[in-house]
Amino acid sequence: xxxxxxxxxxxxxxxxxxxxxxxxxxxxxxxxxxxxxxxxxxxxxxxxxxxxxxxxxxxxxxxxxxxxxxxxxxxxxxxxxxxxxxxxxxxxxxxxxxxxxxxxxxxxxxxxxxxxxxxxxxxxxxxxxxxxxxxxxxxxxxxxxxxxxxxxxxxxxxxxxxxxxxxxxxxxxxxxxxxxxxxxxxxxxxxxxxxxxxxxxxxxxxxxxxxxxxxxxxxxxxxxxxxxxxxxxxxxxxxxxxxxxxxxxxxxxxxxxxxxxxxxxxxxxxxxxxxxxxxxxxxxxxxxxxxxxxxxxxxxxxxxxxxxxxxxxxxxxxxxxxxxxxxxxxxxxxxxxxxxxxxxxxxxxxxxxxxxxxxxxxxxxxxxxxxxxxxxxxxxxxxxxxxxxxxxxxxxxxxxxxxxxxxxxxxxxxxxxxxxxxxxxxxxxxxxxxxxxxxxxxxxxxxxxxxxxxxxxxxxxxxxxxxxxxxxxxxxxxxxxxxxxxxx
Amino acid sequence: xxxxxxxxxxxxxxxxxxxxxxxxxxxxxxxxxxxxxxxxxxxxxxxxxxxxxxxxxxxxxxxxxxxxxxxxxxxxxxxxxxxxxxxxxxxxxxxxxxxxxxxxxxxxxxxxxxxxxxxxxxxxxxxxxxxxxxxxxxxxxxxxxxxxxxxxxxxxxxxxxxxxxxxxxxxxxxxxxxxxxxxxxxxxxxxxxxxxxxxxxxxxxxxxxxxxxxxxxxxxxxxxxxxxxxxxxxxxxxxxxxxxxxxxxxxxxxxxxxxxx
Numbered sequence: 001x002x003x004x005x006x007x008x009x010x011x012x013x014x015x016x017x018x019x020x021x022x023x024x025x026x027x028x029x030x031x032x033x034x035x036x037x038x039x040x041x042x043x044x045x046x047x048x049x050x051x052x053x054x055x056x057x058x059x060x061x062x063x064x065x066x067x068x069x070x071x072x073x074x075x076x077x078x079x080x081x082x083x084x085x086x087x088x089x090x091x092x093x094x095x096x097x098x099x100x101x102x103x104x105x106x107x108x109x110x111x112x113x114x115x116x117x118x119x120x121x122x123x124x125x126x127x128x129x130x131x132x133x134x135x136x137x138x139x140x141x142x143x144x145x146x147x148x149x150x151x152x153x154x155x156x157x158x159x160x161x162x163x164x165x166x167x168x169x170x171x172x173x174x175x176x177x178x179x180x181x182x183x184x185x186x187x188x189x190x191x192x193x194x195x196x197x198x199x200x201x202x203x204x205x206x207x208x209x210x211x212x213x214x215x216x217x218x219x220x221x222x223x224x225x226x227x228x229x230x231x232x233x234x235x236x237x238x239x240x241x242x243x244x245x246x247x248x249x250x251x252x253x254x255x256x257x258x259x260x261x262x263x264x265x266x267x268x269x270x271x272x273x274x275x276x277x278x279x280x281x282x283x284x285x286x287x288x289x290x291x292x293x294x295x296x297x298x299x300x301x302x303x304x305x306x307x308x309x310x311x312x313x314x315x316x317x318x319x320x321x322x323x324x325x326x327x328x329x330x331x332x333x334x335x336x337x338x339x340x341x342x343x344x345x346x347x348x349x350x351x352x353x354x355x356x357x358x359x360x361x362x363x364x365x366x367x368x369x370x371x372x373x374x375x376x377x378x379x380x381x382x383x384x385x386x387x388x389x390x391x392x393x394x395x396x397x398x399x400x401x402x403x404x405x406x407x408x409x410x411x412x413x414x415x416x417x418x419x420x421x422x423x424x425x426x427x428x429x430x431x432x433x434x435x436x437x438x439x440x441x442x443x444x445x446x447x448x449x450x451x452x453x454x455x456x457x458x459x460x461x462x463x464x465x466x467x468x469x470x471x472x473x474x475x476x477x478x479x480x481x482x483x484x485x486x487x488x
Numbered sequence: 489x490x491x492x493x494x495x496x497x498x499x500x501x502x503x504x505x506x507x508x509x510x511x512x513x514x515x516x517x518x519x520x521x522x523x524x525x526x527x528x529x530x531x532x533x534x535x536x537x538x539x540x541x542x543x544x545x546x547x548x549x550x551x552x553x554x555x556x557x558x559x560x561x562x563x564x565x566x567x568x569x570x571x572x573x574x575x576x577x578x579x580x581x582x583x584x585x586x587x588x589x590x591x592x593x594x595x596x597x598x599x600x601x602x603x604x605x606x607x608x609x610x611x612x613x614x615x616x617x618x619x620x621x622x623x624x625x626x627x628x629x630x631x632x633x634x635x636x637x638x639x640x641x642x643x644x645x646x647x648x649x650x651x652x653x654x655x656x657x658x659x660x661x662x663x664x665x666x667x668x669x670x671x672x673x674x675x676x677x678x679x680x681x682x683x684x685x686x687x688x689x690x691x692x693x694x695x696x697x698x699x700x701x702x703x704x705x706x707x708x709x710x711x712x713x714x715x716x717x718x719x720x721x722x723x724x725x726x727x728x729x730x731x732x733x734x735x736x737x738x739x740x741x742x743x744x745x746x747x748x749x
Contacts, residue, residue, distance in 0.1 A: 077649075077651065089649040089650075089651075118575065118578075118734070118735045119651060119652075119735060119736075120736075121648055121649075121651070121676075121736050122648065122720060122723070122724060123723055123724055123726070123727030123728075142726075142727055143727065144724070144727040144728045144729075144732055144734060145734050145735060145736060145737075146575050146732075146733075146734050146735055147732065167723055167727075168719045168720070168722070168723045169716050169719050169720065169723075172716065172720075176649075207642075217642070217645070217646045217649060218645070218649065220645065220716050
């Protein structure tokens with residue numbers, strides 16, 4: 001929709017949408033009179049664009065006038081980290097995935113120079129969705145290694161736009177990380193907020209399966225089949241966790257510029273523990289309010305805004321949820337400040353829910369366990385039962401091969417923490433665990449809830465874990481579990 | 489006799505082939521001619537390639553050094569800007585000494601098409617056409633056309649993602665069916681008619697371009713993994729101009745066999 005008007009489309013749809021349009025007209029009509037034709041906006045002066053790598057964005061344009069904006073973007077093919085132990089050759093705009101954030105306003109004249117580093121193997125180009133013109137600049141910017149190309153365009157439509165490489169094979173260039181966002185602010189700028197961040201989702205296709213270590217080559221066949229090994233924010237599994245987590249203070253209003261580079265998958269973007277106060281749907285001018293999850297198409301974007309009212313960690317996910325917990329589409333926004341129990345109370349009461357009983361009861365700490373007279377199982381029986389329990393109870397966080405999710409859920413495979421102390425492991429399954437622990441040199445600070453399992457089930461699942469994935473083959477008995485349970 | 493596809497190819501061959509049979513020079517091997525369907529072709533558009541001798545290895549830094557010593561007009565301070573851009577021999581210490589960072593027997597790169605063409609002509613050879621180069625390069629170690637083999641394509645694709653291969657000595661990759669090394673895995677190589685198949689830079693538009701050369705591209709599907717590697721070569725060729733000198737782009741020469749064979 002880069003034309004200023006599309007009359008045939010409008011005529012056909014007019015009757016259908018007229019009633020709806022009238023209903024929302026009052027709210028729209030307010031912005032109308034200030035809009036001039038951006039093509040006719042005068043250019044006053046020149047500025048070199050400040051480009052930022054994610055998750056940062058350049059300062060807002062505010063009320064500055066339309067200018068000539070010089071953008072110098074360098075293409076780098078370089079090795080990076082997909083997740084712990086997994087390397088990948090990324091092709092980048094500006095050395096990061098997603099590429100550098102470009103911030104302009106409507107009516108700007110952008111002079112864009114694309115430089116292809118001499119060490120690069122391949123030609124590249126750029127298609128900016130904010131460009132009105134053939135290929136979005138792709139043809140004019142097609143540049144061999146060791147060369148640069150310059151072209152200019154006028155920003156006619158305000159909004160948040162994706163840019164990407166469009167050199168054959170296009171899918172491969174995008175799959176290797178060649179995408180980013182360009183923002184075109186409306187005249188007068190976006191409403192001010194306290195914090196702004198740049199987040200972009202992408203799917204990756206590697207020769208080895210998810211988690212397979214070493215330098216992983218791009219797998220064209222998996223990409224064609226849309227069978228992603230990694231779905232991540234900001235180019236890597238830990239793009240927005242640990243030291244890369246976003247931060248905010250209670251009471252602040254946050255604006256996220258969220259893009260989706262694809263190449264294939266559409267994102268169900270959601271922030272666990274928040275409701276988006278405002279969403280600029282698809283990065284355009286329509287604002288939706290009070291949104292839980294917003295759809296971000298591949299090659300599309302959205303601006304989401306929310307005020308953080310309580311402290312804690314908000315979790316950014318693609319709510320196509322296996323991507324979040326199994327493929328990496330998970331980020332964190334850490335909010336610090338004072339609790340507000342009016343907004344969120346925390347756990348007020350804990351109990352056991354028995355549907356056939358009389359509602360909520362407090363469980364006597366050892367009652368059921370004491371009455372159970374565990375019949376000890378053989379090793380084979382425990383391994384068998386343990387596998388079933390693992391798949392029902394542990395699998396979601398600790399992952400099918402006990403590999404965990406780096407920095408989020410600790411591994412059980414070859415885990416020093418697990419192998420060091422069997423009783424501690426039994427206690428954790430019985431009573432849960434929170435607070436910081438170090439497993440195989442990586443720090444984890446998550447919560448594991450206590451598990452409502454029988455002594456034999458706990459003995460079995462722990463025996464199963466200890467006898468798999470390179471662990472020390474300890475055998476846990478029902479009696480051992482029972483004795484730990486009775487200590488408390 | 490000459491059924492090559494494309495006017496440019498034909499034109500160049502008419503200009504260049506003196507129709508004499510030259511003796512095969514040292515370090516060249518015979519590539520027996522035949523027919524094949526290049527990336528851009530459709531079933532009816534097979535291309536015939538005549539037999540030719542091809543250099544076993546790409547031209548090296550040491551060989552090119554000798555060339556500029558013998559032919560001062562190709563030294564970096566003397567070369568006409570029309571024939572080589574500012575990146576020509578960019579890493580060289582001076583007019584006749586290549587960078588210490590590069591091995592004497594590693595492939596020469598950062599040379600323009602004009603320079604590469606001239607080098608070959610001084611040897612009594614010429615640059616291969618795109619079709620000749622692609623024909624020789626579709627061989628793996630055991631078969632003359634390995635393009636449908638998954639391993640072969642993965643090898644090529646992974647090279648495109650590996651940096652600094654131009655620092656390896658020649659012969660570091662596999663010896664192919666014809667006895668030729670380094671067609672994949674060392675450096676890109678100039679071809680005589682590199683710009684005869686146009687990838688405009690707007691690759692999506694090329695798909696429906698009114699161009700016989702490119703109608704095959706619309707058919708890239710899951711089974712055509714082989715085309716992706718070739719696509720990248722054609723894209724590369726489409727991005728360059730004859731005076732460009734690029735760090736990962738070298739060349740080798742070929743020689744015609746008696747055209748009656």
